[in-house]
Amino acid sequence: MIPAPFDYVAPTSLADALAALADSGDEVKVLAGGQSLLPILRMRLNAPDRVVDLGRVEELRGITEEGDSIVIGAMTTYAELLASDVVREHAGLLTKAVQEVADPQIRHRGTVGGALVHADPAGDVGAPVLALEAELVITGPAGQRTVPATEFFQDLFETAVGEGELLTAIRVPRHTGWGSHYEKFVRVVHQWSIVAVGATVRVENGLIAEARIGLTNMGSTPLRARAVEDALVGGPATQDSVREACAAAAEGTNPPSDLNGDSDYRRHLATVLSRRAVLAAAGV
Amino acid sequence: MTAVDDRPQAEIGSPRLRKEDQRLVTGRTRWTDNLQLPGMQHLAMVRSPFAHARITGLDTAAAKSAPGVMAVLTGADVKDLQGSMACAWPITEDQKAPAHPAIAVDRVSFAGEIVAVVVARTAAAARDAAELVDVDYEELPAALDLKRAAADEVLAHPDLGTNKSAFWQYDSADAGTGGAVDEAIDKARTDGIVIEREYRQQRLIPAFMEPRSVVCDPTGEQLTIWSATQVPHFVRIFTALVLGIPESKIRVIAPDVGGGFGGKLQHTPEEVVTVLAARHTGKPCKYTETRSESLVSAHHGRHQWQRLTLAATKDGTVTGLKVDLLADMGAYLGLVTSGIPILGAFMFNAIYKFPSYQFNCTNVFTNKTWTDAYRGAGRPEATFAIERLMDELAVEVGVDPLEIREKNWIRHEEFPFTTVAGMTYDSGNYEAATARAKELFGYDALRREQQERRDRQDPVQLGIGVSTFTEMCGLAPSRVLGALRYAAGGWEHASIRMLPTGKVEVVTGTSPHGQGHETVWSQIIADRLGVPFEDVEVLHGDTQIANRGLDTYGSRSLVVGGQALVLAADKVIEKGRPVAAHLLEASVADIEFADGRFSVKGTDKGKSMAEVVWEAFTCHDLPDGIEPTLDSDATYDPVDFSFPHGTHLCAAEVDTETGEVKLRSYVSVDDVGVIMNPMIVAGQLHGGIVQGIAQALWEEAVYDEHGTLVSGSFVDYTLPTAADTISFVNDHTVSPSTTNDLGAKGVGEAGAIASTPAVVNAIVDALRPWGVRDVRMPCTPERVWRAIRSAGAREAEPTTDSAQPHFDAGAPNQDEPGSGATEQNGEVQ
Numbered sequence A: 001m002i003p004a005p006f007d008y009v010a011p012t013s014l015a016d017a018l019a020a021l022a023d024s025g026d027e028v029k030v031l032a033g034g035q036s037l038l039p040i041l042r043m044r045l046n047a048p049d050r051v052v053d054l055g056r057v058e059e060l061r062g063i064t065e066e067g068d069s070i071v072i073g074a075m076t077t078y079a080e081l082l083a084s085d086v087v088r089e090h091a092g093l094l095t096k097a098v099q100e101v102a103d104p105q106i107r108h109r110g111t112v113g114g115a116l117v118h119a120d121p122a123g124d125v126g127a128p129v130l131a132l133e134a135e136l137v138i139t140g141p142a143g144q145r146t147v148p149a150t151e152f153f154q155d156l157f158e159t160a161v162g163e164g165e166l167l168t169a170i171r172v173p174r175h176t177g178w179g180s181h182y183e184k185f186v187r188v189v190h191q192w193s194i195v196a197v198g199a200t201v202r203v204e205n206g207l208i209a210e211a212r213i214g215l216t217n218m219g220s221t222p223l224r225a226r227a228v229e230d231a232l233v234g235g236p237a238t239q240d241s242v243r244e245a246c247a248a249a250a251e252g253t254n255p256p257s258d259l260n261g262d263s264d265y266r267r268h269l270a271t272v273l274s275r276r277a278v279l280a281a282a283g284v
Numbered sequence B: 001m002t003a004v005d006d007r008p009q010a011e012i013g014s015p016r017l018r019k020e021d022q023r024l025v026t027g028r029t030r031w032t033d034n035l036q037l038p039g040m041q042h043l044a045m046v047r048s049p050f051a052h053a054r055i056t057g058l059d060t061a062a063a064k065s066a067p068g069v070m071a072v073l074t075g076a077d078v079k080d081l082q083g084s085m086a087c088a089w090p091i092t093e094d095q096k097a098p099a100h101p102a103i104a105v106d107r108v109s110f111a112g113e114i115v116a117v118v119v120a121r122t123a124a125a126a127r128d129a130a131e132l133v134d135v136d137y138e139e140l141p142a143a144l145d146l147k148r149a150a151a152d153e154v155l156a157h158p159d160l161g162t163n164k165s166a167f168w169q170y171d172s173a174d175a176g177t178g179g180a181v182d183e184a185i186d187k188a189r190t191d192g193i194v195i196e197r198e199y200r201q202q203r204l205i206p207a208f209m210e211p212r213s214v215v216c217d218p219t220g221e222q223l224t225i226w227s228a229t230q231v232p233h234f235v236r237i238f239t240a241l242v243l244g245i246p247e248s249k250i251r252v253i254a255p256d257v258g259g260g261f262g263g264k265l266q267h268t269p270e271e272v273v274t275v276l277a278a279r280h281t282g283k284p285c286k287y288t289e290t291r292s293e294s295l296v297s298a299h300h301g302r303h304q305w306q307r308l309t310l311a312a313t314k315d316g317t318v319t320g321l322k323v324d325l326l327a328d329m330g331a332y333l334g335l336v337t338s339g340i341p342i343l344g345a346f347m348f349n350a351i352y353k354f355p356s357y358q359f360n361c362t363n364v365f366t367n368k369t370w371t372d373a374y375r376g377a378g379r380p381e382a383t384f385a386i387e388r389l390m391d392e393l394a395v396e397v398g399v400d401p402l403e404i405r406e407k408n409w410i411r412h413e414e415f416p417f418t419t420v421a422g423m424t425y426d427s428g429n430y431e432a433a434t435a436r437a438k439e440l441f442g443y444d445a446l447r448r449e450q451q452e453r454r455d456r457q458d459p460v461q462l463g464i465g466v467s468t469f470t471e472m473c474g475l476a477p478s479r480v481l482g483a484l485r486y487a488a489g490g491w492e493h494a495s496i497r498m499l500p501t502g503k504v505e506v507v508t509g510t511s512p513h514g515q516g517h518e519t520v521w522s523q524i525i526a527d528r529l530g531v532p533f534e535d536v537e538v539l540h541g542d543t544q545i546a547n548r549g550l551d552t553y554g555s556r557s558l559v560v561g562g563q564a565l566v567l568a569a570d571k572v573i574e575k576g577r578p579v580a581a582h583l584l585e586a587s588v589a590d591i592e593f594a595d596g597r598f599s600v601k602g603t604d605k606g607k608s609m610a611e612v613v614w615e616a617f618t619c620h621d622l623p624d625g626i627e628p629t630l631d632s633d634a635t636y637d638p639v640d641f642s643f644p645h646g647t648h649l650c651a652a653e654v655d656t657e658t659g660e661v662k663l664r665s666y667v668s669v670d671d672v673g674v675i676m677n678p679m680i681v682a683g684q685l686h687g688g689i690v691q692g693i694a695q696a697l698w699e700e701a702v703y704d705e706h707g708t709l710v711s712g713s714f715v716d717y718t719l720p721t722a723a724d725t726i727s728f729v730n731d732h733t734v735s736p737s738t739t740n741d742l743g744a745k746g747v748g749e750a751g752a753i754a755s756t757p758a759v760v761n762a763i764v765d766a767l768r769p770w771g772v773r774d775v776r777m778p779c780t781p782e783r784v785w786r787a788i789r790s791a792g793a794r795e796a797e798p799t800t801d802s803a804q805p806h807f808d809a810g811a812p813n814q815d816e817p818g819s820g821a822t823e824q825n826g827e828v829q
């Protein structure tokens, strides 16, 4: 399939990228890994006048440690993230979730930043980023600002990144020593999540000391299952106790109905998958 | 298990790597879309977004003046040139069908129908300009739901006055092949068992790997058409008939073609439009569809409602089967659309000895993509229905599903066996295949595990699914086709050219598109003529080279085309005898041929095939009256079908919390007659089994209430990959076919026919304790979960001696008979 014609620019620095955005009209699109944008252009669901390719902006790539946080450049690919021991050790839920994204080819091209800005509610990185209480670094003509994940995801395909701005990094607080698991439910392996649950927990003496749970595709944005978290904390990491706590997993959610399932089925799935995710994260 | 031929180094039976794979796998080959011709123009189609609408305005001015555009053609422009797409199989004398223009003229009948074509210098320019074509539509009510369409509530084609295209019946009492089914059912209602069920075959999309592509070069004396098709010979004939071009002025080439599964058994509007554009502009033109276009406009498959009534005695001996089908044609009749469900008529009785049988089929139009052949074509539908019913009967009688089958199947000593549907089965051994499958599967151990899981109320239950199938291959004896009102014959052709240097060219009228014919035909010739495998070149798919042929579908290539090849090879040997006799100074009667050598009986004198061919070529010293060539042709019309069979066993784990189904193990023991190349047979089985499993679990073409294909991309049309499947255990029994010299039965469709009911039977078997007796395909996790919930409490299904109620409206997991049955989410069925 052939996209409609557009101008193409490939800046090599963040400053040039921002400048390129600034002197474009409204109809500009940023290109990261292209795994969401290119299909959209090829199916002509969108026809920008200009595409600004971030592929050559080296400063947006890579994973570093800064104090209590892990900082992931927006243009870091899924494959790079998966290869990172730092992420695996201190933000294991992200590693677990990214393992479940699509297939190796797509993980080789797709970027963490692109996925977050695309903000597909069925995407697999949103819920972990929310559950890990990450902060998103956004850079624009007026400089840099940082927003918490709770404010980043605004609606279906909508984030806090404004016109002329770029997502530049994701700061994830260290969750060293936490167990984690991402339970993704699909019909065929290369599919987007019908529902997925990311859980990361800290177990102390057989009790769940802290718990964070993110839900994928249970509403127009990734969601936290706070009721479950509250019910888990202080309780034992056992089958029965976790089952009981996870009964509340669908509270406050608004899942879609589509070919893969009606919303009531998704609500039911959320409870089952939450239980499985928490138990696996807790090592039970 | 394969070596029937005990000659040393026999090619037949050897797992030769496929000679075509290097070029096919690397893609360094002539796919149609790879062709570039001087001055070539590119096409983009403008397609209707509406299922049913009147075209009230069509403005092409902006598109015509866009950069690079040579022409824009609409239905109005070509209405006197384009004729009407043809249906080659009018199943009844009074079959109704709408005219089928390649480009819609004033009305569109499905979403995806072509309304205009843009011809431009580049594919990009054509696509850009297509966006500028402005079409005004006045939407009309659309016939979408199959049952409602059958009730003529809304007409798909108002001028036809009905949506019913044809009604076709086979009745064993009328045909003299059995008793009256209604009598058997009435009797069973009083003192036996009657099983009544309604099953649905969802719509599927063949989804071949290479999208369709056509190139037409109008610049020579002959119009040359390259097409990614299974049927170049049909494309030639129908291009001539539809467009009124002399057949002698048309050459059709199917270069390497990337899969078909029946989906490229068609003469397509896209082919006609490409020819029209090439003739209009005088330039070579190319059209290659996108995947999204392919999913809406290449024909779909299956889609039936099946109402079934099985009558049996109390001990489970079947006394009759009555079948009532509603078959969705979609918006038009393609090449063989109307005949597809009819092919199933001969297979509902399967491997069993039913004393009475009636098959009724109503073909119905809807405003959806038209349907036509898809792997198995009519036979998977039949096999699914009967294999599901036999499981239900086993439950009713209270015996193992294999036991009920054995009670009813044809025993091996009863072959050849003439069935209640009038077919004569050539050979088979259901006992042997089933015994071997049970052993490989570990049937008894799995049944024990199933019971253990039931006893401990494991959230993951185990189900065992059985499918003992047969099918008819080798389409087809021409007389049978004639009796079924099919417009063509079913013969096949082969030519052998013995080249002066000892090499061999084989020309086949079949048209491979991934099956490996080049390898197998070479193996056959190597054995028959004693030449090295590597010295054989197999040519196909070009009507100038393979001038006679009826192409590839219906597991016919080897069974019919292979036999033509054998007959041609025999003629080569016969023509070689007098030449050899002359060279060896012996009498023709004393010349024997074996292992590539003509020799004089009882002596060590002989000449190789190559020497004899050379002598014929130079022709310096041949006696009078001898034709100086060994080249030979043969056209073979099959005397009968062949009937492969097999026992497939599937174990599936059903997660009762989520409804997810995971395959645990899968065993097939197939009898496809003599196996030419076990590696190719394994490939056909693996692919076929996955395709059938995909119908059971994953695939469905879903339309919304506006007639839009919702599963219109591979995001939503969930094709499986290798990662979704398990390793299969495949084995064989060998009952050589008696209808051809190779003893081959055909294997192209076996897997896809057998596996679907095996999987669904396994799911239902797992959930029997919940009272579940059907889950509609595809058995998505959600459907399985709902089946468990709607079936209610965890209790055994009451097994009573009395007949089950007639299509009980309240029966679990069943649609109400005759109801519109529009599903949740605005999906239409």
Ligand SMILES: Cc1cc2nc3c(=O)[nH]c(=O)nc-3n(C[C@H](O)[C@H](O)[C@H](O)COP(=O)(O)OP(=O)(O)OC[C@H]3O[C@@H](n4cnc5c(N)ncnc54)[C@H](O)[C@@H]3O)c2cc1C
Pocket: A029, A030, A031, A032, A033, A034, A035, A036, A037, A038, A039, A054, A074, A075, A100, A101, A102, A103, A106, A109, A110, A111, A112, A113, A114, A115, A116, A117, A118, A122, A123, A124, A125, A161, A165, A166, A167, A168, A190, A191, A192, A193
């Ligand atoms: C077949 C297939 C299967 C997939 N399956 C899954 C799956 O199972 N799970 C899953 O989570 N995802 C899946 N994806 C999506 C994949 O993860 C995408 O890569 C991801 O959503 C987008 O990342 P990208 O780098 O490719 O972004 P792009 O496609 O390049 O961009 C996406 C959007 O973000 C914008 N954008 C990108 N980077 C920035 C930035 N730094 N600042 C501001 N705006 C930016 C772009 O303008 C665009 O609108 C699948 C994709 C495909 C093609």
